[in-house]
Structures are given as structure tokens and as C-alpha cells.
Amino acid sequence: MTVRSKALMWTGIGLCAAGAVGLVVGGVLDVQAADPWASVAGSVAGLIGLALTIYALMGQTAAGAVTASGERSIAAGGSIGSAATGNGTTAAAPPSMPPSTPPPGGTVTASGDRSVAAGGDIGSVSTGDA
Template structure:
């Protein structure tokens, strides 16, 4: 059972319970009181069971852990599976202070390759790169 199905089951049970209590309250208030107690207890147990089920079941909506491939093959090349704040590959150069990196880190997985001489590649954002000589 998917988490979406569990969600809609919970919404359906809450709606049915609310409608039942309103109808019972309009028809006979004295008869609605014991039904409300039973319905409240049952809803609490069903809610607890659904919560435990969702917590214990493996998440099908989460991405599966995948192997990532990060390769730097060229002379002085740089490759990173995530973001690179600052990189310098030239002679006499210094890495500059990178700008603020926006957003969350990228999800793991995929292929990142820097194959040429002094090439820079990242699976995320690149803040500052200097590949030439000073």
C-alpha cells in the first residue's frame, strides 16, 4: 500500500466519521454519545496503526540509492559529485572566494566527468573557477 493510499484512507475515515457524527447528532443526541465514543476510539487505533505502518514500510517515493560516477581524467582536471565552491588549476593562480552557494546539495547518483586538460565539472553548482595561468 502506497503512502498516498494510506493518506486517502485516513481522509476517507475522517470524513465518514464526521458525517456520521453530524447525522447522529441531528437525529438523536442521546444515541450519538456512545457512538461518538466508539468511533473516537476506533479512529485513534486506526490512526495509530496507519502511522506505524507508514513509519515501518520502506519508502517507495524516496529515490533509491544509486551509484555515482565521478571521474577527473585530464591533466589538472577537477570533478566533484556535489558543488564546487572554488577551483584553480592554472600556474600561479589562487582560488577566489566563492559566492554563496544557492539551494540544497544535489541528489546522489549520475555521472560527472572532467576529461579535458584543466577541465572542471560538478554535479551541483560551481562558485568560482580559474583554469588559466597567472
């Protein structure tokens, strides 16, 4: 679990605990006064929960991004068998690799010229010119 996910989780737990304590205190002091507060607290908690859920889902989409921004760069969310980015070169046949899966929510970025990045294994890469 990422630090961001843990922070969102603990924020939600803290809001639930604070709401529960507030309702218990309101119920002990004055039941009639606690009723409107319970309605307001429930509405606010629901809206905050919805906002946190949307924020967390948007963050997961961005966190699992695969980008290749350099000239002749290659990025793959999974494994790369063979890749060649140079002029007149070919990548050797990749060794047999067991299938691998990228870590969930992992970011794969190849940002330099002729860079190669993979969320899984890389078999064979040639980035220079022949």
C-alpha cells in the same frame, strides 16, 4: 508524493469525513444515542490512524533502501566520485561535480555483477578488467 502516500492520505481523509457525517447524523437524530457511538468512533479512528502511521513510516524506511547484491557491485544513496570494480583497474579522477542530493525516499539498487548505482551523480566508473 508517491502513489502509496496519496492512498494513505485519502484513506485517512475518508475515515475522518465518514466519522464526521456519522456523528452529525447521530446528533440530529438522537443526541443521547450519539454519545456512545462517538466514543467508539473516536477509539476506532485513533487506532486506525496509529496503524496507518506506523505502516507509512515502515514503508518509507524500506523505500529509501540502498542495496548492492551483485558480485563486486556498488550502490550509494548519494553521489559517487569514482569507482572501480574490475581486476587491475582504477577509475579516473572524477570531474568536478556540483553536490547533489538523492530524491527523498528513492531506492538505489545495484543487483548485477560489477553494477554501479547511485542516488546522485556518478563521476567516473570502471567495471571491466585491465
